[in-house]
Amino acid sequence: MRKKLYVSSGFVLTLVLIAAVFYSLPYYISKPGMAKELEPIITVKNGYKEKGNFMLTTVRMGRANIYSYAAAKISKYEEIYPVNQILNQTETEEEYTVRQLYLMKDAKLNATDVAYHKAGLPVTYKYNGIYVLNVIPKMPAFGKLKAGDRIFKVDGQTFSSSSEFMDYVRTKKSGEEVTFTYSRKQQTNNVKIKVKPFKQGPKRVGIGISLVDDKEVIVHPPVKVITDEIGGPSAGLMFSLEIYNQLTKDDLTKGRQIAGTGTISVDGSVGPIGGIEQKIVAADKAGAEIFLAPNEHGMKNSNYRDALKAAHEIGSKMKIVPVDTFDEAVAYLEKLPNK
Incomplete structure (x- = not known):
């Protein structure tokens, strides 16, 4: 009898341990990711x-289970975030992933624009339609469109911006049906959706999607940036430096291993990002000698200051360099002596 009890108890304990792995807590855990060389993934013809x-430097982000939550509690360079600090209101995990991939795509566009303009080369854009980021529950598009869909025709018409698309939809009356032509996983589909008033905000009608422009940059010589499943906007600065370096004869790296992070705007401004301490850990492990960090114009709790602190705590020999603009980063690198 006792043997059976031991067997039963062991079986229950095994089930509990397995369940702890798959049971998700209402938190996300971020931890140091990787430092990835850019030359293999960015190619200027x-x-x-x-x-x-x-x-570029990354963090790893994932939904917490009991084990990962406990590990993050005792780890200095792992962070715990409540779900509502990661997901927008009504946003699903799938939509969050789509949003991060779009932000990466936008970072590549901005980086290309900045680098080619700095090199004195022309940049133009091609508008492809709108990109669906989020579908609002209980609105007409819910269950018909998905995050990641690209809408390129409305009632057979094309538009040159997302604002023109929205203006057209707003001309409809509640209950009117609109035909949307969209692509999903390289297949073209049509769907008819009736517009209805939004419950909150200004009195207007719509179908209930969050959207952004889907556009591509046209440059010569052409450039390819292959990022696979890396998401988010934080590689913008490093993308722009790699593209510019391949466009110009003088080598900005001077033979060094240079990591960094920061968003990039089309005017060349460098913006702050999350997880700077974890990115310092990743860059140090990869052997980086220099780390470019957003300075946030000298703000007290800037990415740069947090990066300095983290580098000191782990005993890193990396030089942490504050930058507010792409031009500042280039000017610093141009002054470096050859290694």
Whole structure:
């Protein structure tokens, strides 16, 4: 009898341990990711080679289970975030992923724009339609459109911006049906959706989607940036430096391993990001010698100051460099002596 009890207890304990792995808590955990060399994933046709490397840095983000939550509690460089600090209101995890991938795509567009303008080369854009980021529950588009869909025709008409698309939909009366032509997983579909008033905000009608422009940048020589499933906007600065370096004869790396982070705007401004301490850990492990960090114009709790603190705590020999603009980063690198 006692043997059966032991067996039963062991079986129950095993089930509990397995369940703890798959049971999700209402938190996300972020931890140090990787520092990835950019030259293999960014290619300017007939571009110049470099002796060193620019590297993007990442964090790993995932939903917490009991084990990962406990581990993060005792780890200095793992962060715990409540779900509502990661997901927008009504946003699903799938939609969050789509949003992060769009932010990465936008970072690549901005980086290309900044680098080519700095190199004195023309930049133009091609508008492809609108990109669905989020579908609001209980609104007409729910269950018909999904995050990641690209709408490129409305009632057979094309538009040159998302604002024109929205203006057209707003001309409809509540209950009127609109036909949307969209692509999903490289397949083209049509769907008819009736518009209805929004319950909150200004009195207007719509179908209940959050959207952004879907556009591509046209440059010569052409550039390819292959990021696979890396999401978010934080690689913008490093993308722009890698693209510019391949466009120009003088090698900005000077033979060094240069990591960094920061968003990039089309005017060249460098913006702050999350997880700077974890990115310092990742860059240090990858052997980076220099780390470019958003300065936030000298703000007290800037990314730069947090990066300095983290580098000191882990005993890193990396030089942490504050930057507010792309031009500042280029000017610093141009003054570096050859290694």
